[in-house]
Amino acid sequence: MKWHNHKLLTGLTIFLATSDPLATVSSMIGSIFPDSIEGKTFNPKIHRTHSHWFVYYVTIATIISLYIMYTTKIMNIYNINIYKTIMHYGIGIINNKIVISLFILYFFIGCIFHILEDAVCGKIPLFNPNKKEFGIRLFVVGSIREYFFVACCIFIMFFIKKMNL
Numbered sequence: 001m002k003w004h005n006h007k008l009l010t011g012l013t014i015f016l017a018t019s020d021p022l023a024t025v026s027s028m029i030g031s032i033f034p035d036s037i038e039g040k041t042f043n044p045k046i047h048r049t050h051s052h053w054f055v056y057y058v059t060i061a062t063i064i065s066l067y068i069m070y071t072t073k074i075m076n077i078y079n080i081n082i083y084k085t086i087m088h089y090g091i092g093i094i095n096n097k098i099v100i101s102l103f104i105l106y107f108f109i110g111c112i113f114h115i116l117e118d119a120v121c122g123k124i125p126l127f128n129p130n131k132k133e134f135g136i137r138l139f140v141v142g143s144i145r146e147y148f149f150v151a152c153c154i155f156i157m158f159f160i161k162k163m164n165l
């Protein structure tokens, strides 16, 4: 999937789910991280291996989530709106830690989205980070079918939002 489509799909999903512009921006940056970490030159040998192994990102996201839950005593941390928190409480010392942690958490959520989005246009690692073994190729990257797929996803997301499902 093209980077602008990664950003669009990830950012829109997070925005519709959280209504949080800061969480959205963070997830959009994260949504291109697994590719950008591979470096400027494309190397098919390392492409979509360790950089696209969900285990790293899920582990980090879980640790950060637990930290936020433990510190705030809030279980549904995805209800915490970073933007509104800053607007309401300002930037305090304790607040800062939570706000920064949430911002980093959404970055890793963006990375996880990237991997899921890649799994519909090729293979990604599942159990072994060196083996591209999971996914289906619904479209070729950059093709008209990719844009059609993205458009369908956007339509479904707005539909879910509108129906309040």
Ligand SMILES: [Zn+2]
Residues within 6 Å of the ligand: 034, 035, 048, 052, 114, 118
């Ligand atoms: Zn990728």
